Amino acid sequence: KESDGGGGGGMFSIHGSGGGHPVVETISNYFKIDAYVYLAHSVVVMSSAWGFDLLKQIQFAQIVSKVGRTLWAMxxxxxxxxxxxxAVCKDTPTEQERITLYDRLSNILLYFITAALLVDILSVNVGIAISSVLSLGGLSTIILSLASKSIAEQLVSGIGLSTYRRFAEGDEILLGDGTNGIVRKMSLTHTEIRLPDETIVCIPNSQVFQQRVMNLSKVQRSQVKQILCFKYDDIDKMSMVTEEIKAEIRASCPKLIKANRPFRVHWRDISRDHLEVVVDCRFNIPSATAAYWDNRQEVLEAISRAVKRCGLEFARPSYSVESNCKVGEEFVPGK
Structure with missing residues (x-):
């Protein structure tokens, strides 16, 4: 048994905080509405006694009764x-996304029907006031149309995001504009994302829907790629060091994918000031997780052990300053 909004015993709460039977609570809430209607009748009588007949003319007590019962039924x-x-959907993570989508769509329908009924109630009882509000002129019509268009666009985009299941709350995503973070909350109009610095950004669904979205939480494999630079003096040892690096990574990283995915350690290039070796391997580890960064560190340590075992050293980075030295020469500050 659940409580509506955390167990508050509000006017239109179905499940009260006292833990009673739902049917009893529903009947109790219905009689609460009658109490509010009786109070409204009393206000009308007192206001009429004081010479204030507006509440009686607009049938204030009837409005309270109809509005209260409409909200109660909703x-x-x-x-x-x-x-x-x-009851229809299964209690699984995948089905939870479908439950959320159906719940939101049906809520929109219920709210629309309720709003239409309330407008009808108010227009019948206070038609003059409603007519004056709705006939403010062309400017208000334009503003209302633009606002409705924007809201409709956000709603359609929100429904599209929920339907396509591109991501869900709790997933880490990367948007096309570079925004990266954890999806904190999804609504029909906007999406809240928690960035790596713990700040919360709220993005309209229309902007999210139009971008490329990469769901990092659904990626079960990762890549580690590293470029190594060696000295020219070690050019005869390139074949040996590449084989040693391969063997060390295989021995040190049990999650290494050895089939159906590339595992390469190749001497790729002879640059002006160094020999270039590229290490490229894949692992059965989700990216952007703590396990990924631990595994990346293990790969770098394996490379370091293999290089030391071969008696090689990495090439020092060189700098070029156009006015003082040539490309490939080591830059010495103050020279």
Whole structure:
């Protein structure tokens, strides 16, 4: 048994905080509405006695009664709808995304129907006031149209994100504009992402929907690629060091993918000031995780052990300053 919004005993709460039976709580809430209606009648009577007849003219007590019962019925339907969705869908992580999508779509339908009923109630009882509000002129119509278009665009994008299941709450994603972080919350209008520096950014769904999205949490394999630079003096040892590096990585990294994925340690290039060796390997480890960075460190340590065993040293980086030295010469500060 669940509680609506954390167990508050509000006016339209189906499950009260007292732990009673849902049917009893529902009936109790219905009689609470009657109490509010009785209070509204009392206010109308007192205001009429004081010569203030506006509440009586607009049938204030009837409005409170109709609005209260409409919201009460909407709350009941909302809980029935949630129970039906959970009964149909299985309780699995994949199905939870579908439950969330169906729940949001049905909520939109319920809210739309409820809003239409409330507008109808208000237009019947206070038609003059509503008409004056809705006839503010051309400027208000334009503003309302633009706002509705923006909201509709966000809603459609939010539904699209939920339907395509590109990511879910808790996933780490990388957007096309470079935004990288953990999806903290998804709604029908915006998506909240927690960045690596713990700041929260709120992005409209229309912007997310139009971008390329990489879901890093669904990537189960990773790549470690490193470029090594050696001296010209060790040119005759390139074949030996590449074989030693391969053997050391195989022995030190049990998650290494040895089949169906490339595992390369090759002498690739002879540059102006160094010999270039490229190490490129794949692992059965998700990227952007602590295990990935631990494994990357292990690969670098394996490379270091293999290079030392072969008696080689890495080439020192060289600098070129156009006015003082040639390309490939070591730069000495102050020279």
């Amino acid at each position: 709350t009941i339907l909302k809980h029935i709808k949630q129970s039906c969705i959970k």
